[in-house]
Amino acid sequence: MKAVVYDALGSVGLSDIDVPKPAADEVLIRVEASGVCHTDIEILHGGYGNADFPLVPGHEYAGTVEEVGADVKGFKAGDRVVVDPNLSCGTCRACRRGLTNLCETLGAYGVSTNGGFAEYSTVKAENLVSIGDMPFDMAALAEPMGCVLNGGP
Numbered sequence: 593m594k595a596v597v598y599d600a601l602g603s604v605g606l607s608d609i610d611v612p613k614p615a616a617d618e619v620l621i622r623v624e625a626s627g628v629c630h631t632d633i634e635i636l637h638g639g640y641g642n643a644d645f646p647l648v649p650g651h652e653y654a655g656t657v658e659e660v661g662a663d664v665k666g667f668k669a670g671d672r673v674v675v676d677p678n679l680s681c682g683t684c685r686a687c688r689r690g691l692t693n694l695c696e697t698l699g700a701y702g703v704s705t706n707g708g709f710a711e712y713s714t715v716k717a718e719n720l721v722s723i724g725d726m727p728f729d730m731a732a733l734a735e736p737m738g739c740v741l742n743g744g745p
């Protein structure tokens with residue numbers, strides 16, 4: 593599949609990589625819309641995240657379920673979904689208080705693991721939200737909208 597790949601610090605290109613296989617708790621989605629964020633530039637230049645390359649960026653995306661992992665319940669092929677990109681540990685002090693956005697080891701699709709600037713992406717089922725008939729490009733704005741609503745003091 594075609595994917596935007598950050599190969600190294602400051603180096604980005606269009607690559608051909610394997611379609612990922614969903615793990616038991618993951619879903620393979622066909623990406624339909626993926627937003628561009630200033631954070632993507634920060635990641636490329638090492639100003640955000642761990643510069644752990646190669647990496648497919650893109651943390652604001654929506655798509656169609658293509659295939660579900662063996663243990664996934666609640667999603668099936670053809671479902672329209674948006675990705676909550678944040679990956680929290682669930683066990684640190686912040687996570688135990690329900691503040692998963694402040695997780696001490698917070699990662700995210702498109703930041704610490706491959707994200708949505710590709711034809712397909714594997715995402716944990718618990719990180720997906722159904723969007724009904726909402727347009728994909730609008731659904732992809734859920735993450736930035738969440739930042740606007742919840743950011744600040």
Ligand SMILES: [Zn+2]
Binds near residue numbers: 629630631651652
């Ligand atoms: Zn962003």
Ligand SMILES: [Zn+2]
Binds near residue numbers: 681
């Ligand atoms: Zn945590």
